[in-house]
Amino acid sequence: MQIQNTNEPQCRCCGKCCREGGPALHKQDMTLIQDGTIPLADIVTLRVGEWVYDQPRQEILPLTEEMLKIKGRDGTWTCLYLSPESSLCSVYDTRPAECEALFCEDTAPLQAMYGKDRLSRTDLxxxxxxxxxxxxxxxxxxxxxxxxxxxxxxxxxxxxxxxxxxxxxxxxxxxxxxxxxxxxxxxxxxxxxxxxxxxxxxxxxxxxxxxxxxxxxxxxxx
Incomplete structure (x- = not known):
């Protein structure tokens, strides 16, 4: 297999983004829930009015609409699917849409989708x-x-x-x-x-x- 040489920055899979919080779930992630990749027991609902950390804006803001997120582990917001030992994601090949979009050195793709087409409890x-x-x-x-x-x-x-x-x-x-x-x-x-x-x-x-x-x-x- 030929490795493509590029000077463009690439994800180092260091797990830093995952430690700042699991992804919010979008309509694109519905199939992951339907096929059991993401069980409902792994999801936490953040309700309207709660103060939450907005990753793209790096601010704590009150929610104006409901958000479903992957739960954190050990009393933190570190994503439940991140291995604390290896810093690898246990669902990487079928990861949610925000995880595919997120790159810490270029957050524009995540910002473009962040507040759009989010799933709610009534969708599920x-x-x-x-x-x-x-x-x-x-x-x-x-x-x-x-x-x-x-x-x-x-x-x-x-x-x-x-x-x-x-x-x-x-x-x-x-x-x-x-x-x-x-x-x-x-x-x-x-x-x-x-x-x-x-x-x-x-x-x-x-x-x-x-x-x-x-x-x-x-x-x-x-």
Whole structure:
């Protein structure tokens, strides 16, 4: 096989991009989900209003539309499919569209597609699926933007906001407990169905959540 000589920069497969976060999923990736290359249990939903890292712009911004991403590993955003030992991708030959487009020395192709034709949960669940109504109700009662407003008010001493926030967090926790229990679905699907737990989003605001019987308490850290 003749190796083509080129002076153009090429990907070194160092894994740096993968450690900054897994890809968002697009319509082009539907077949990878349908054939089981990417199971739903490996996907996390980032919901409208969540603050997320925008790779092309290298900024943390609130989402204006839902995003499905490959989960991170070990409590980080390092892509689940990146081997920590070899820095190789376990699905490289069938990697998602963003991974094909991404090159750290030329992000223009990724920027061109980044916010377009993204998949959502409703794209992956059939019309009439019994969980769609539950997901919509959860989004209504556990809105990330509303959670943020309540958390800021509670931090400033608003007791009513604090109680409402507790009710929201407890509802979120109960939904994640009851749906797998009553449906028989694995709990690993919760991050796809309902997004990241509110206690995780609050943790990013330096608010720790502790269980206390049937409710929770907050520790507002500096």
């Amino acid at each position: 669940l059939p019309e009439g699926h019994p969980l769609l109504d539950l997901m919509a109700e959860h989004d209504r009662r556990c809105s990330p933007s509303q959670m943020e407003k309540l958390a800021k008010a509670a931090r400033e001493g608003d007791r009513e906001a604090g109680e409402t926030l507790k009710e929201m967090v407890v509802y979120d926790m109960e939904m994640r407990r009851l749906v797998p229990e009553r449906s028989g679905m694995p709990a690993e699907l919760n991050d796809f169905l309902f997004g990241r737990p509110l206690r995780v989003l609050l943790g990013a605001m330096n608010i720790k959540v502790y269980n206390t019987g049937d409710t929770v308490r907050f520790n507002f850290q500096a």
